[in-house]
Amino acid sequence: MGLINKIFDKKAAPLLIAIYVLLFVAERRRKLRKPTEPLTKRIVINSIVAVPAFGLLRFVFLPAMVKLTLKNKTYGVGYLLPLPSFLRLICTFLILDYGNYLWHVLNHRVPLLWRFHVVHHTDLDLDTNTALRFHFGEMIGSVFFRGLFVLLSGATAKEVLAYELVFEAATQFHHSNMKLPAVTETYLNKLIVTPRMHGIHHSINKDETDSNYSVIFSFWDRMHQTFKINPYQNHIIIGVPEYRDAKQMTARYLLTMPFKKL
Ligand SMILES: [Zn+2]
Structure with missing residues (x-):
């Protein structure tokens, strides 16, 4: 899997670390929502939870997706429609992103999937650090579902x-x-998911949690009438109503949570 090493390890990973650092600095300077929990404690807990999920992403999910694209030279939009490479890339992004919208909805609606996804939602603050807090079980399920959309798109390994x-x-x-x-966010939000839009999805209010499932493009939520926006974020309480005890939310608890009685 030299391609993963060449593209992901050597180019994408350093870029993602740089983006993380920039966002981390930016969100300390101008805060959208008032934090409620000590930052260092959250960084430690979320980083520990992220280790097995990241390992699976790098050593299972990405190799599986790349293998799928290398084996498939027949199926999917990319092979059935003779599009120029730029349009083909846009098409792939749209199909894969729509797949992720549906996967996120399923994570909220199917009780077995919610057991894993709830770990992400139990963070009592929402910031770049929450983006690390995904249970590894969620990654295992996504290999199959997202793999299906890789096939549907007929994407190449580089596109994936x-x-x-x-x-x-x-x-x-x-x-x-x-x-x-x-104003800037309103314009950006016409095309992509923004911090205010996703903040609503992390609210303890069920009406708000059941909205804004999109990952990159915001229009999937508009298309399915699951779109909600509110420029004021101070009223939003982040988290899940049943899991408000910060002392209980250790890394060990979060990693074993899906296998316990919810
Ligand atoms: Zn969610």
């Missing part, structure tokens, strides 16, 4: 890796607590 880079960067951006000018 390019999408993954933008997907990870978008995830960091929309989880950040960076306060952008409302």
Whole structure:
């Protein structure tokens, strides 16, 4: 899998670390929502939770997706429609991103998937650090579902890796607590998911959690009438109503949470 090493390890990973650092600094300067928990404690917990998920992403998810693209030279839009490479890339991004919208909806609606996804939502603050807090079980399930959309798109290995880079960067951006000018964010939000939009999805209010599932492009939520926006974020309480005890939320608890009685 030299391609993953060449594209992901040597180019995408350093770029993602740089984006993380920039967003981390930006969200300390101008905060969108007032933090409630000690930052260092959250960084430690979320980083520990991220280790097995990141390991699976790098050594299982990416190799599986790349292998799929190398084996498939027949199926999917990319092979059935003779598009120029730029249009083919756009088409791939749209199909893969729509797949991720549907995967996120399923994570909220299917009880077994929610057991894993809830770990991400139990963070009591929302910032770039929350973008690390994904349970490794969620990654295992996504291999099959997202793999299906890789096949549907007929993407090449390079296109899949390019999408993954933008997907990870978008995830960091929309989880950040960076306060952008409302006007700037309104314009950006016409096309992509922004921090205010995703902040609503992390609210303890069920009506708000059941909205804004998109990852990169915001129009999937508009298309499915699951779109909600509110420029004022101070009313939003981040988290899940049943899991408000910060002392209980250790890294060990979060990693074993999906296998316990919820
Ligand atoms: Zn969610």
